Amino acid sequence: MQKPSRPPHTPLRLGTRGSPLALAQAHMTVAALRARHGWDEGAVEIVVVQTSGDRIQDRALAEIGGKALWTKELDRALASGEIDFAVHSMKDVETIRPAEIRIAAMLPRADVRDRLVGADSFAALPERPLVGTSSPRRAAQVRRLRPDAEVILFRGNVATRLAKLERGEAHATLLAAAGLDRLGQGDVGVTIPVEVMLPAPSQGAVGIETLSDNEAVLDLLASISDADTFDCVMAERAVLAGLGGTCHSPIAALARLEDGRVHLRAEIISPDGQETVSDALRIGRGDAAAAERMGRALLDRASPTLRALFEA
Ligand SMILES: NCc1[nH]cc(CCC(=O)O)c1CC(=O)O
Numbered sequence: 372m373q374k375p376s377r378p379p380h381t382p383l384r385l386g387t388r389g390s391p392l393a394l395a396q397a398h399m400t401v402a403a404l405r406a407r408h409g410w411d412e413g414a415v416e417i418v419v420v421q422t423s424g425d426r427i428q429d430r431a432l433a434e435i436g437g438k439a440l441w442t443k444e445l446d447r448a449l450a451s452g453e454i455d456f457a458v459h460s461m462k463d464v465e466t467i468r469p470a471e472i473r474i475a476a477m478l479p480r481a482d483v484r485d486r487l488v489g490a491d492s493f494a495a496l497p498e499r500p501l502v503g504t505s506s507p508r509r510a511a512q513v514r515r516l517r518p519d520a521e522v523i524l525f526r527g528n529v530a531t532r533l534a535k536l537e538r539g540e541a542h543a544t545l546l547a548a549a550g551l552d553r554l555g556q557g558d559v560g561v562t563i564p565v566e567v568m569l570p571a572p573s574q575g576a577v578g579i580e581t582l583s584d585n586e587a588v589l590d591l592l593a594s595i596s597d598a599d600t601f602d603c604v605m606a607e608r609a610v611l612a613g614l615g616g617t618c619h620s621p622i623a624a625l626a627r628l629e630d631g632r633v634h635l636r637a638e639i640i641s642p643d644g645q646e647t648v649s650d651a652l653r654i655g656r657g658d659a660a661a662a663e664r665m666g667r668a669l670l671d672r673a674s675p676t677l678r679a680l681f682e683a
Contacts, residue, residue: 386454476596486560489543514644569623613666
């Protein structure tokens, strides 16, 4: 690939949601492009696009039921030519994307772990603790660790959730370390080892999408993509695809490179935390089929009630 030294046109329009975290990730992407190509400040313009996920704040996402809550409007802006590429938390990008849209690049992954905010450990929480989260994975993992916990709905952006905690609406909450770090809140909470709480597929990864036929922008984005992150996140997404899972399913998956192969761990957990089906294996880089099989095999070993969660 020829190294592009000039933008295909200026300014390039980067589409993003308007939350503080989304904007921080957009600025990271601009910085990566500018550093790689020596562009000046005006080369990339940030275009904020509001998504349905941002608009609807008072209900659990699973309840809204709509798909593509974080991406639909950005997909549309790509299709209409309003933006040249879109920056997303990969965790919020649906498993199956429209054929016209391609995940073109990922920035180097940040800390993949979760942080517990409000207590020094799960054991240190009071009896029958209230834990705020809207993630089915975190809810199930919390109940596995603390069967006496009551999980309450915590939605909104990172600052909103921290404010709810501050107001005493829960004893603790869980947030992605990556998000806290990117918001300059690296000192908030205690980091939970992945052996205790396996993260969500794609956690800590920022992805950039463009139209599948936009070769100039695809090439440009490839120039800042981190191949290790890309292959690991794609493996985790393939597990999700094999499970037929979404962000509303209690699924955790984490891939790491080890001697040129992908070490993949995944688990599904019943909402009450009583049943966990997990697996770990090594697969080749880019072997999405093997990762999908791993997802399907988890389902084969699950009880009928756990399996039913994935058949909706
Ligand atoms: N679902 C919201 C969301 N999407 C991405 C992140 C954090 C950043 C990341 O995981 O890359 C968060 C907040 C959180 O889970 O604490």
